[in-house]
Amino acid sequence: MPATTATTVDETKAPYLLDFRGVGRRFGGTEALAPCDLTVRRGEMVSLIGPSGCGKSTLLRLSSRLDQPSSGEIDFRTDSVGYVFQDATLMPWRSVRRNVALLAELAGTSRAATTEAVDAALATVGLTDFADHLPRQLSGGMKMRASLARSLVLRPEVFLFDEPFGALDEITRGRLNLVLMDLFLEHRFAGLFVTHSVEEAVFLSTRVLVMSARPGRIVEEIEVPFAFPRSLDLRYTPAFAELAGRVAKALEAAS
Amino acid sequence: MTALEPTPAAPVLPDPGADAPPSAARPSRLRHLAAVLVPPLLVLAVVVVAWYVVSLVVLDEREAFLLPPPHELWTDAFADPEIRADILDALWVTTQTALIGLAISVAIGLVLAVAMARAKWVERSLYPYAVFLQCVPILAIVPLIGFWFGYEMFARVLVCVIISLFPLIINPLQGLLGADRGLHDLFTLSHASTWTRLVKLQLPAALPDIFVGLQIAAGLSVVGATVGDLFFGRGAIGLGLLIQRYSSRLQSAELLATVLVACLLGLVVFWFFGALGRQVVGRWSTAWGAS
Ligand SMILES: Nc1ncnc2c1ncn2[C@@H]1O[C@H](COP(=O)(O)OP(=O)(O)O)[C@@H](O)[C@H]1O
Ligand SMILES: [Mg+2]
Numbered sequence: 001m002p003a004t005t006a007t008t009v010d011e012t013k014a015p016y017l018l019d020f021r022g023v024g025r026r027f028g029g030t031e032a033l034a035p036c037d038l039t040v041r042r043g044e045m046v047s048l049i050g051p052s053g054c055g056k057s058t059l060l061r062l063s064s065r066l067d068q069p070s071s072g073e074i075d076f077r078t079d080s081v082g083y084v085f086q087d088a089t090l091m092p093w094r095s096v097r098r099n100v101a102l103l104a105e106l107a108g109t110s111r112a113a114t115t116e117a118v119d120a121a122l123a124t125v126g127l128t129d130f131a132d133h134l135p136r137q138l139s140g141g142m143k144m145r146a147s148l149a150r151s152l153v154l155r156p157e158v159f160l161f162d163e164p165f166g167a168l169d170e171i172t173r174g175r176l177n178l179v180l181m182d183l184f185l186e187h188r189f190a191g192l193f194v195t196h197s198v199e200e201a202v203f204l205s206t207r208v209l210v211m212s213a214r215p216g217r218i219v220e221e222i223e224v225p226f227a228f229p230r231s232l233d234l235r236y237t238p239a240f241a242e243l244a245g246r247v248a249k250a251l252e253a254a255s
Numbered sequence: 256m257t258a259l260e261p262t263p264a265a266p267v268l269p270d271p272g273a274d275a276p277p278s279a280a281r282p283s284r285l286r287h288l289a290a291v292l293v294p295p296l297l298v299l300a301v302v303v304v305a306w307y308v309v310s311l312v313v314l315d316e317r318e319a320f321l322l323p324p325p326h327e328l329w330t331d332a333f334a335d336p337e338i339r340a341d342i343l344d345a346l347w348v349t350t351q352t353a354l355i356g357l358a359i360s361v362a363i364g365l366v367l368a369v370a371m372a373r374a375k376w377v378e379r380s381l382y383p384y385a386v387f388l389q390c391v392p393i394l395a396i397v398p399l400i401g402f403w404f405g406y407e408m409f410a411r412v413l414v415c416v417i418i419s420l421f422p423l424i425i426n427p428l429q430g431l432l433g434a435d436r437g438l439h440d441l442f443t444l445s446h447a448s449t450w451t452r453l454v455k456l457q458l459p460a461a462l463p464d465i466f467v468g469l470q471i472a473a474g475l476s477v478v479g480a481t482v483g484d485l486f487f488g489r490g491a492i493g494l495g496l497l498i499q500r501y502s503s504r505l506q507s508a509e510l511l512a513t514v515l516v517a518c519l520l521g522l523v524v525f526w527f528f529g530a531l532g533r534q535v536v537g538r539w540s541t542a543w544g545a546s
Contacts, residue, residue: 066444091438103445106455134538136546
């Protein structure tokens with residue numbers, strides 16, 4: 001798919017990759033996710049924000065087919081899904097390079113192609129010099145970079161992020177937000193990004209979905225019109241503050 | 256050897272980190288070595304002195320045979336070529352038995368652990384018997400094993416397997432089941448086969464626990480090999496049988512020397528598998544010394 005040259009994404013024209021139609025999920029007696037509709041298109045970065053336990057992770061697992069809905073249906077237009085968890089979930093016995101190669105290896109990619117893709121991914125996240133280190137030798141932020149690189153290797157069309165930077169300090173989080181934005185601009189995947197941080201949600205995404213407490217439902221949808229690429233300074237502009245305020249208020253009302 | 260009560264084979268984690276090789280941060284290899292060696296050597300010195308006191312001061316002439324002073328272990332046993340040959344032959348017999356038993360336990364234990372990790376119903380079916388195995392009063396069934404299977408290698412190895420199998424099921428199982436959920440999810444997303452999942456995820460993740468099991472089982476296997484031939488009282492002469500013989504002839508120095516050798520054998524296998532574990536997984540496993 002050719003990337004659009006415009007810096008803003010015209011969502012209405014891009015084909016959708018995921019379409020939820022009345023999708024709900026119960027676990028025994030508890031309703032984790034109330035039936036919801038959601039369409040995610042290529043070139044969109046959709047943030048999900050909501051109180052703890054409101055079904056955000058459940059929604060991501062459904063989007064990846066790790067879990068099946070108990071009602072409604074999901075129209076998948078792609079098989080290519082990347083998933084990044086809050087924990088870096090690296091294999092402690094493998095070097096960074098071999099960790100990043102994991103998914104390509106499991107997909108049966110040829111050795112030469114894997115090496116090339118791994119080198120590229122490592123360069124993108126800035127870990128080239130640490131390729132032969134073990135995960136335990138890395139900082140939390142570097143581990144998360146490795147985790148991003150691992151998912152990046154297969155160039156997923158749908159990219160799912162479950163609070164990937166939740167455990168990192170503010171500075172590291174800001175840096176990784178920029179890394180992620182670069183990835184987004186370069187690859188134009190469809191992103192679903194779960195976060196607890198209003199600022200991060202507004203900064204990264206084209207659209208913010210606010211979810212209510214259990215049973216989780218999408219109660220508010222807020223478009224984020226800022227042009228890409230965005231710089232971290234955007235966070236200190238009045239327009240940004242205004243939008244972040246709206247999200248924060250919606251979140252408060254939903255909790 | 257020492258275990259005349261049921262063996263406490265709980266899968267406890269020995270602390271391999273305690274004597275891990277020095278990392279770059281440590282001041283010097285020599286100082287580290289001293290820190291590791293000096294305290295136990297001090298304890299040894301205290302024990303030897305106490306031993307002398309008991310055998311030379313506390314015990315009178317008529318009782319002195321009960322505890323000959325330490326140097327007599329040397330003069331009466333190790334320095335005597337005949338006795339030494341007997342002890343070394345017995346050591347070889349026992350070592351062989353223990354290692355064969357351990358190898359068989361490793362094979363059976365890993366297969367069972369993988370089967371139990373793979374299918375919940377296998378785990379449910381076998382777990383009670385694994386625990387039963389661990390509770391078997393080995394001394395009670397040794398005669399039975401001899402009665403059924405004779406007194407040669409097979410029966411002795413069987414005793415080793417029975418006594419050392421439990422930690423080789425339970426520790427690997429714990430490791431296989433302990434692989435990271437997120438990594439499991441990634442394998443699921445990649446449509447990985449169960450074989451791939453086992454080889455690339457579960458087995459590597461289980462290695463630290465496998466080595467813990469191996470280390471415990473190795474010590475137990477030595478106990479099994481010694482206890483087995485002590486009770487069978489027939490066949491090739493291992494350390495157990497030799498202990499039996501010296502004990503019935505009241506050859507206390509020879510007896511103590513043989514007991515000491517049996518203990519050292521246990522120590523050596525424990526140390527060996529500890530070193531092997533550190534070698535293989537010490538680079539990344541925090542349980543095995545990685546910082
Ligand atoms: N596998 C599961 N079995 C039972 N309950 C679950 C399971 N997964 C999630 N839940 C429940 O569903 C609800 C939503 O969970 P989750 O999606 O993880 O929330 P969030 O990610 O928003 O914090 C929670 O109440 C949680 O306890
Ligand atoms: Mg969650």
